[in-house]
Amino acid sequence: MRRPPVIQPSETFVFGNSYLDTSCCELFNSEYKLSCSLTPKENEILTYFIKNEGKTLTRERLLNYIWGMSAEIENRNLDNYIYFLRKRLRFIQSNYRIKTLKGTGFILEKIDDTKNS
Numbered sequence: 001m002r003r004p005p006v007i008q009p010s011e012t013f014v015f016g017n018s019y020l021d022t023s024c025c026e027l028f029n030s031e032y033k034l035s036c037s038l039t040p041k042e043n044e045i046l047t048y049f050i051k052n053e054g055k056t057l058t059r060e061r062l063l064n065y066i067w068g069m070s071a072e073i074e075n076r077n078l079d080n081y082i083y084f085l086r087k088r089l090r091f092i093q094s095n096y097r098i099k100t101l102k103g104t105g106f107i108l109e110k111i112d113d114t115k116n117s
Contacts, residue, residue: 018094029092049108058105
């Protein structure tokens with residue numbers, strides 16, 4: 001049985017040079033004037049990452065929060081959503097990324113551009 005969608009009030013989250021408008025599922029880069037649409041599920045996952053910026057989110061924690069504890073979802077579904085979110089962050093040239101912490105989980109972090117200097 002699927003959970004009914006939770007209707008959240010509209011919020012805008014700013015992180016680095018990017019922002020997410022949850023009401024229209026749009027991801028923007030204010031510096032380069034780029035944007036892209038997200039699916040409702042991508043919107044929900046990215047919102048969770050932003051609310052937990054800098055914190056390690058385990059696969060289990062993400063699966064439980066996004067789909068619920070009783071959902072029968074395959075691990076690869078989460079990987080696909082993470083893949084597409086990374087692609088969208090790169091497309092808008094965000095200075096944030098979702099990094100995999102091998103054996104631990106994922107983290108939303110600012111890209112350290114001092115390494116390129």
